[in-house]
Amino acid sequence: MSFKYVIHTKSVPNRFKPVTRSGIIAWEEGCLRCAVCVKTMCVYSVYDNRGLDPRQMIESIDNQCMNCFRCVQGCPGELIHKSLNPEFIALGDSHWTPQIISQLWTQAETGKIPVSGSGYPGAFSGSGFDSMWTDMSEIVRPTRDGIHGREYISTLVDLGKTPSHLSFTEGGKLNKDQPPVINIPLPIILRLPSFGALGDKTIRGWVMAARRMETLMALPQDMINGALDDFGKWIIPQILPEGQGPVTIPKGGRVLELAWSDNWQKAVKDLRHSNPSLFISVKIPMAEGMDEKVLLLAKGGVSIIHIEGSGNGRFMDDETRFVKDGIRSAHLKLVGAGIRDEVTLLASGGFSMAEHIAKAIICGADAVFIDLPILVALECRMCRRCTKGVPCPVEIENASSNWVASRVTNLLGAWHNQLLELMGAMGIRDARRLRGETGRAMFFEELDRSTFESMGKIEEGCELE
Ligand code: SF4
Ligand code: SF4
Structure with a gap:
């Protein structure tokens, strides 16, 4: 893509009075x-x-x-x-904190990067992505000012197998016969949240946002109805494991997602046979045995792999392990096998801030899925009443598709600008170059180990925080 990618935002007022701090x-x-x-x-x-x-x-x-x-x-x-405000303090949970929720609301309303007005109030370190710091040593170079700088910073990523080297014809010309890839200008793909008071207008609004930003939205195939006929190109149908239902691909669809099953090989083969031009992504849970499955899929020719963490940024089967570590481990497994460029690694699981996207890419993901932020952008209070059949206090299901699309566009516009700022400060001009750049980040647990391990065993209760 040769144009400068910009997400246009404009103020989109709240429909309800927000819960404030x-x-x-x-x-x-x-x-x-x-x-x-x-x-x-x-x-x-x-x-x-x-x-x-x-x-x-x-x-x-x-x-x-x-x-x-x-x-x-x-x-x-x-x-x-x-x-x-006690109502504010009660919002969300330990992962989706009141501060994160209210910042998502503000970004969806204004399309602007949030400012706290009183500096950074958070802890020095924490768990998951909070234990990771990025190297901002290029922050003083004005030409790399992310949003307004003269040097273009690209957030485009490729989905699919990319060539590991250039090849030339006998006449010395560049061999253009390379495997096809899908370009998306933003390393963020939308997907359906695990709960929410949703209506047809909500789903349509999200898909409209995906189209506006030229990214994709993953949807269970039974939710893809006639109202989405014009959006096939921007939808990733999520199909059931092999044999559990018919496969319907929306018109113009480019990629589909298959859930992992033991007979994935046959399922992939059948899908390739009936839809030869489609990219097939296989989703596997971030859980014990994930690395081996990633390797198996990559060696089996699957060019897009989605590793799915839990909604609070952890492994599906182990609350003590974080998505950050799962991504690093899967990435390094592929690097070790010498086949990293043959696979696009997508990750999901509790991404709630723009910085998480950059950090996930540094850990080795090519792009990420976000889900709950696109619900919170619609003023969701994370009260989970909808999961108990109780009416939604902010009537999300009644919001117009245009309002939904504009709120999500605003949120991702603000995240895109933060990504540009971060990459500019790191001196990185292409999101594809950010992937796996752990040398440009510091990990608290590694620093802790290298600094203090030689001093002996830490007594219980005396750990650093
Ligand atoms: S001066 Fe600061 S703390 Fe006081 S009302 Fe204005 S923004 Fe709030
Ligand atoms: S505000 Fe509460 S009821 Fe409404 S979608 Fe969000 S979690 Fe569900």
Whole structure:
């Protein structure tokens, strides 16, 4: 692709009042009646925008405050305080934290990179991708400024087998007879979340977003109906293991996904026979024995492999192992066998932030699937009422397809810009060059081991955090 890939975003308002992190409490008693009240100096004009009189006492949950604490610190009488909203604290779970959920909402609403207003508030290190830091040593080179820089940074990736070397004809011309690949300009593919109050309009909206961004959306084949006839090129039908139902490929479809089964070889052979031009991806669970299955599939000629982690970023069968480590292990298995370029490795499992995409690629994935973020983009509160048959508090199933598509486009527009920023800061101009670049990242557990292991055994309860 020779054009500069840009995801166009525009503000797409919420349909419901968001659950916000904090409220402001200001006490009138003791107020010095300053000539200029700190509330009028809010850099985000929160008090003005809300039409509040600086002299009045405020006790409210508000959704505009950026928590910069300027007013809290600036009041000479120390009369302004911030309070945490209990409804906000109760959102999500330990993986899908309230902060992550609210940042996804903001990105889907604005299409912009989120700012906290008060710096990075998180821990120094954590589990999963939080134990990984990227090398931003090129951050000072303005030409590589990701979003606005003069040097184009490409996030395009190839799906399918790529040539490991160039070959030439007898006349010395480049041999163009290479295996075909599918290019997608963004290393992110959408897929159906595991829950949600979904309607036909929701599904159509997601597929519309995939088409707008020229990526793909994976859908169980029984959800692909006539309303999606125009979108076949952008859909990956997920078909059942061999023998469990008929296979229907939407018109224009380019790739399908088959779930792993013991007789995958026959299933792949039959599919190839009936759909010779289709790319076949095989999905395997990120669980014990995954590496061997990856190798088996790659050696068996499957050119796209999807390793599927759990919704909270872990192995399917082991809560102590993380998707990050599963990707590294599968990637290195293929590298060790000398066949890495013969396979596209797709990963899924709890990706909730733009940085996770870059980190997954550094660990060895070519591209990733995201699922719950495209639901949260629609104001989902992760309350899981829909799984119990209780009505959705934000009526997601009633949202128009256009609104759905625009919210998801905004979210991925913001993620794409963050990816560009990150790659620019790393000095990497092509997402395909980022794959497996673990030399440009640091892993806490490895640093911990190399620094402290020689000092002896760590007593229980004295581990570093
Ligand atoms: S904390 Fe900052 S953003 Fe929030 S109201 Fe006060 S000055 Fe404005
Ligand atoms: S807000 Fe709750 S009920 Fe609605 S889709 Fe999300 S988890 Fe389901």
